[in-house]
Amino acid sequence: MSKLRFKYGCDACVKYVSHLDFVRMMTRSIRRAGLPLSYSQGFNPHPVMTVAVPLSVGMSSEGELMDISFDEEFEDLDALKEQMNAALPQGFYVIEIKDPAKSHLDGLKYIDKGEYRVCAVCKNAAAGFEADFLAMDRIMMEKKTKSGIKDTDIRPMIDQLSVLEQNGNQITFFMRLAAGAVNLKPQLVVDALSRYAEGFCGEYLSSHRIALLSGEKNCF
Amino acid sequence: MRISEKLDQILMKVQKPTRYMGGEVNSIVKDPSSVEIRFAFCFPDVYEIGMSHLGIKILYHLLNSLDYVSCERVFTPWPDMQEQMKLHGIPLFSLETKGKVSDFDFVGFTLQYEMCYTNILNMLDLAGIPLYSRDRGEGCPFVCAGGPCAYNCEPIADFLDFVMMGEGEEIICEVMEEYCRWKKSGAGRIDFLKRIAQIEGIYVPSFYDVSYHKDGTIAAVAPNQKEAKPVVRKRIISDLDHVFYPDKIVVPFGEVVFDRIMLEVFRGCIRGCRFCQAGYIYRPVREKSPDTLMQSAKCLIQNTGYEEISLSSLSTSDYTRLPELAERLTAETEKAKVSLSLPSLRIDNFSIGLMQQVQKVRKSGLTFAPEAGSQRLRDVINKGITEEDVTRSAELAFRGGWNHIKLYFMIGLPTETDKDVTAIADLARAVIRTYDNIPKSERAKNVNVTVSVSSFVPKAFTPFQWEKQDTPEELVRKQKLLQGAITDKRISLKWHESSVSNLEGVFSRGDRRLSAVLAAAYQKGCLFDSWDEYFQPALWEEAFAECGIDPAFYNRRKRSLEEILPWEHIDVGVSNEFFRRECQKAYEGKTTANCRAACAGCGANCFGGGVCYE
Numbered sequence: 001m002s003k004l005r006f007k008y009g010c011d012a013c014v015k016y017v018s019h020l021d022f023v024r025m026m027t028r029s030i031r032r033a034g035l036p037l038s039y040s041q042g043f044n045p046h047p048v049m050t051v052a053v054p055l056s057v058g059m060s061s062e063g064e065l066m067d068i069s070f071d072e073e074f075e076d077l078d079a080l081k082e083q084m085n086a087a088l089p090q091g092f093y094v095i096e097i098k099d100p101a102k103s104h105l106d107g108l109k110y111i112d113k114g115e116y117r118v119c120a121v122c123k124n125a126a127a128g129f130e131a132d133f134l135a136m137d138r139i140m141m142e143k144k145t146k147s148g149i150k151d152t153d154i155r156p157m158i159d160q161l162s163v164l165e166q167n168g169n170q171i172t173f174f175m176r177l178a179a180g181a182v183n184l185k186p187q188l189v190v191d192a193l194s195r196y197a198e199g200f201c202g203e204y205l206s207s208h209r210i211a212l213l214s215g216e217k218n219c220f
Numbered sequence: 221m222r223i224s225e226k227l228d229q230i231l232m233k234v235q236k237p238t239r240y241m242g243g244e245v246n247s248i249v250k251d252p253s254s255v256e257i258r259f260a261f262c263f264p265d266v267y268e269i270g271m272s273h274l275g276i277k278i279l280y281h282l283l284n285s286l287d288y289v290s291c292e293r294v295f296t297p298w299p300d301m302q303e304q305m306k307l308h309g310i311p312l313f314s315l316e317t318k319g320k321v322s323d324f325d326f327v328g329f330t331l332q333y334e335m336c337y338t339n340i341l342n343m344l345d346l347a348g349i350p351l352y353s354r355d356r357g358e359g360c361p362f363v364c365a366g367g368p369c370a371y372n373c374e375p376i377a378d379f380l381d382f383v384m385m386g387e388g389e390e391i392i393c394e395v396m397e398e399y400c401r402w403k404k405s406g407a408g409r410i411d412f413l414k415r416i417a418q419i420e421g422i423y424v425p426s427f428y429d430v431s432y433h434k435d436g437t438i439a440a441v442a443p444n445q446k447e448a449k450p451v452v453r454k455r456i457i458s459d460l461d462h463v464f465y466p467d468k469i470v471v472p473f474g475e476v477v478f479d480r481i482m483l484e485v486f487r488g489c490i491r492g493c494r495f496c497q498a499g500y501i502y503r504p505v506r507e508k509s510p511d512t513l514m515q516s517a518k519c520l521i522q523n524t525g526y527e528e529i530s531l532s533s534l535s536t537s538d539y540t541r542l543p544e545l546a547e548r549l550t551a552e553t554e555k556a557k558v559s560l561s562l563p564s565l566r567i568d569n570f571s572i573g574l575m576q577q578v579q580k581v582r583k584s585g586l587t588f589a590p591e592a593g594s595q596r597l598r599d600v601i602n603k604g605i606t607e608e609d610v611t612r613s614a615e616l617a618f619r620g621g622w623n624h625i626k627l628y629f630m631i632g633l634p635t636e637t638d639k640d641v642t643a644i645a646d647l648a649r650a651v652i653r654t655y656d657n658i659p660k661s662e663r664a665k666n667v668n669v670t671v672s673v674s675s676f677v678p679k680a681f682t683p684f685q686w687e688k689q690d691t692p693e694e695l696v697r698k699q700k701l702l703q704g705a706i707t708d709k710r711i712s713l714k715w716h717e718s719s720v721s722n723l724e725g726v727f728s729r730g731d732r733r734l735s736a737v738l739a740a741a742y743q744k745g746c747l748f749d750s751w752d753e754y755f756q757p758a759l760w761e762e763a764f765a766e767c768g769i770d771p772a773f774y775n776r777r778k779r780s781l782e783e784i785l786p787w788e789h790i791d792v793g794v795s796n797e798f799f800r801r802e803c804q805k806a807y808e809g810k811t812t813a814n815c816r817a818a819c820a821g822c823g824a825n826c827f828g829g830g831v832c833y834e
């Protein structure tokens with residue numbers, strides 16, 4: 001058995017595919033590619049694969065990670081990548097495949113941050129609004145948690161936030177946010193900006209995940 | 221703004237956006253400017269239902285295999301999506317190119333059940349296509365239909381330009397070819413209909429006039445164009461080993477109802493259960509060879525990545541080469557790590573062994589369909605099963621480790637008495653007794669028998685096409701009677717809604733005067749009638765009243781055997797003479813042998829193939 005780490009992306013045209021649907025799609029694509037996917041033992045065997053941090057519905061990405069186990073070893077990982085890309089539906093693509101041993105990180109569970117490009121429509125945006133926002137001690141928002149919606153301070157979950165570009169009434173942010181066990185969605189940050197940042201009033205449009213990190217390191 | 225751009229603004233606001241996304245593996249996108257014909261294949265229900273249907277998969281890939289045709293899929297948008305579409309001015313669109321349905325050359329509906337009729341009107345409406353065929357001018361798409369309900373499509377006759385009767389693989393290609401010729405000729409819309417009316421199996425409703433007697437029954441159905449055939453005979457494919465079968469099928473992103481490969485083993489059914497329309501309209505039985513089936517199975521497994529394959533036919537046990545097919549398929553599926561599911565198998569030593577082999581996982585429920593509780597009534601409906609057959613099968617199942625058995629029945633059957641109804645409980649008890657009599661060490665723990673009861677709806681093209689249907693009140697009474705007769709806690713009763721079947725009974729044997737009722741009901745907001753949460757019986761009642769039509773005329777009236785039926789000018793190959801004979805035999809409680817035991821002379825040998833010539 002060999003475990004391989006896949007870096008992959010998905011375009012905006014398939015951003016409505018949910019995490020569960022994605023896993024099923026991936027399984028079937030691997031089977032179509034004729035690759036010897038490993039299955040768990042037991043009554044209801046399921047494929048052995050782990051998605052690092054499930055992507056929310058509505059998000060595109062170029063930096064997703066997952067580990068997939070196969071019953072065989074592979075010599076030529078580039079060829080494997082080509083085989084996978086031929087089998088995937090349009091909009092999904094594998095960027096690179098690695099032996100996890102050669103990765104910066106041995107476990108996907110150590111991922112704690114994600115980087116995003118986030119678009120919003122803004123009615124107005126005064127210069128420097130994001131700096132004032134980041135200077136706040138606490139940023140309280142109602143946040144969905146496992147035990148229901150709770151008032152949560154999201155300030156510690158925001159690592160970086162900057163304006164990349166402003167074009168007419170459309171604004172693009174760069175955000176580096178908590179991802180994984182503690183997870184912050186870009187939309188909530190835009191909502192928080194609208195609520196707290198003086199001189200900003202906008203509406204979330206879409207986001208694109210650029211990378212997943214562990215600490216400061218890109219984990220792939 | 222293009223439809224695809226507008227969609228981007230609304231898909232996050234609706235449930236299950238992948239319903240509207242397209243782009244699935246094996247879907248086919250052609251550039252509209254590169255083809256002669258654009259065919260919008262419409263399924264008048266939600267995506268998950270439509271994508272579970274085998275016919276759409278076959279015809280979609282067949283049409284797309286013609287290089288001059290582009291076939292795209294369209295499903296009924298769920299109400300939440302319809303709301304958003306209206307809000308943003310989005311007309312009905314196809315999944316492949318997000319093209320306006322009104323821009324297509326053909327808009328074809330598959331008619332799988334009567335309760336989808338308002339969805340057809342809804343889809344035409346969302347597309348901006350006039351509902352009535354008479355209001356469609358030059359340049360409008362041709363609206364057509366096919367599928368099992370097409371045989372009596374009279375209730376929607378006013379909305380359809382033409383109908384394809386029977387199996388579609390050949391006829392649909394003939395229509396496409398004729399369309400190209402017609403388009404080149406530059407002639408008008410009616411000319412196209414006249415051309416195709418001469419193709420066997422094509423029915424153009426507007427080419428027929430229906431006149432009525434004072435009592436509302438039909439006086440005559442007569443063609444009003446010389447091109448229209450007095451009787452339209454359905455089409456069948458004689459040789460299923462050489463007909464198109466897709467080697468790949470679309471694999472949806474979201475889960476659909478039947479999310480697996482379906483392998484069609486044969487068409488038709490040899491049995492002749494008298495209540496079952498499918499048992500007659502698909503006659504005669506024609507089988508595929510194991511070689512053909514293995515070839516399809518291998519390709520489909522490879523091209524879809526599906527983890528499950530299922531045999532799909534009306535009564536799989538009747539396949540003459542089942543042992544051979546089963547052996548080869550189990551070998552193949554084990555190799556490919558695909559699970560094999562075998563619905564509609566009769567339970568005998570062979571099938572139990574087979575199921576034990578393929579269903580290595582949990583032993584879930586097994587199903588039997590005795591359909592009626594008493595032997596008398598089973599003879600009436602020609603269900604060739606005895607109580608002993610049921611208990612013997614149950615014993616095999618219990619000894620094989622199963623402990624949950626589901627029994628399917630119908631109530632409201634012709635000649636049914638209260639004794640027949642309570643006999644259902646007796647039969648369920650007999651199954652429990654069988655379990656109790658097996659030594660503890662040789663059976664699984666905790667037996668459970670589910671009795672699932674649906675209400676009988678008389679259908680066109682069956683020996684019961686003249687019968688009246690029980691009222692919902694009568695059905696509820698019988699249901700309570702049955703509930704009272706079930707005393708064992710290990711037997712549970714499941715019941716299906718009867719007010720929907722009441723309406724289904726109206727439309728299944730309706731005539732074209734019902735088109736007005738459908739239009740009225742749709743205008744009032746009836747939609748997704750086959751979904752309990754959307755079915756609105758009160759609105760339907762209003763619609764009938766407004767149109768001055770009494771639904772009881774259609775479902776509560778016992779017709780005389782001489783009455784001209786609304787579908788009299790449609791020929792499925794089985795003669796009315798045969799249906800009359802079968803109806804008489806039903807009353808006498810006499811059974812009819814299956815096609816393989818002895819030909820009953822139903823008339824379907826007119827097609828020159830299949831079981832009739834084995």
Ligand code: SF4
Binds near residue numbers: 818821823825831
């Ligand atoms: S003609 Fe005879 S064998 Fe053929 S379908 Fe009818 S009953 Fe069956």
